[in-house]
Amino acid sequence: EVQLVESGGGLVQPGRSLKLSCAASGFTFSDYNMAWVRQAPTKGLEWVASISYGGSNTHYGDSVKGRFTISRDNAKSTLYLQMDSLRSEDTATYYCARPGWERGNYFDYWGQGVMVTVSS
Amino acid sequence: DIQMTQSPASLSASLGETVTIECRASEDIYSNLAWYQQKPGNSPQLLIYDANSLADGVPSRFSGSGSGTQYSLKINSLQSEDVASYFCQQYNNYPFTFGSGTKLEIK
Numbered sequence: 001e002v003q004l005v006e007s008g009g010g011l012v013q014p015g016r017s018l019k020l021s022c023a024a025s026g027f028t029f030s031d032y033n034m035a036w037v038r039q040a041p042t043k044g045l046e047w048v049a050s051i052s053y054g055g056s057n058t059h060y061g062d063s064v065k066g067r068f069t070i071s072r073d074n075a076k077s078t079l080y081l082q083m084d085s086l087r088s089e090d091t092a093t094y095y096c097a098r099p100g101w102e103r104g105n106y107f108d109y110w111g112q113g114v115m116v117t118v119s120s
Numbered sequence: 121d122i123q124m125t126q127s128p129a130s131l132s133a134s135l136g137e138t139v140t141i142e143c144r145a146s147e148d149i150y151s152n153l154a155w156y157q158q159k160p161g162n163s164p165q166l167l168i169y170d171a172n173s174l175a176d177g178v179p180s181r182f183s184g185s186g187s188g189t190q191y192s193l194k195i196n197s198l199q200s201e202d203v204a205s206y207f208c209q210q211y212n213n214y215p216f217t218f219g220s221g222t223k224l225e226i227k
Binding site: 060095106107110113 | 169207209211214215216217219220
């Protein structure tokens with residue numbers, strides 16, 4: 001059974017950093033591109049970043065480019081999101097998502113989400 | 121960036137009815153479009169990919185269609201468990217973008 005379990009969320013002050021993790025199991029993690037998608041309270045979905053299966057290619061949404069870094073450790077089957085220079089508008093539930101096929105870009109498995117609150 | 125315009129923002133329909141949700145892309149996305157359902161308090165669930173392919177385990181009353189810049193999600197024989205928000209997503213180009221969502225309620 002595919003499982004994605006996010007961790008690392010919490011309350012953080014504006015301008016500070018936070019690192020999210022997503023532990024994957026039930027599939028060959030190193031075969032799949034992976035992504036982070038977020039959802040601000042009562043708002044819609046926003047794609048944040050994607051990373052290729054080997055980790056060499058990354059892509060970011062305009063609102064986080066230059067501040068967030070997606071990475072992965074295939075040996076640990078774990079996806080990361082390093083979030084720097086956090087702003088109040090980064091407050092959201094962050095989901096780790098796996099695509100429907102190894103190189104795909106639509107998402108058939110999602111974690112339960114982790115809440116990040118940016119506030120002083 | 122590709123803008124996804126989704127309509128309507130909210131929808132109220134009776135059990136057994138057929139409803140349609142639409143997404144319009146700001147440029148041709150070559151059927152690289154997915155639809156998701158999100159029930160309150162839950163993570164999104166994939167319904168449709170490649171504009172018209174039904175994801176595993178999704179009831180056949182859900183269907184997707186469209187091409188170019190115009191896409192739609194149809195739900196036949198509306199059931200109470202279909203109460204949810206629905207989102208489209210284009211994955212033709214980075215940055216991937218979602219529609220603003222449609223909240224579906226039962227009348």
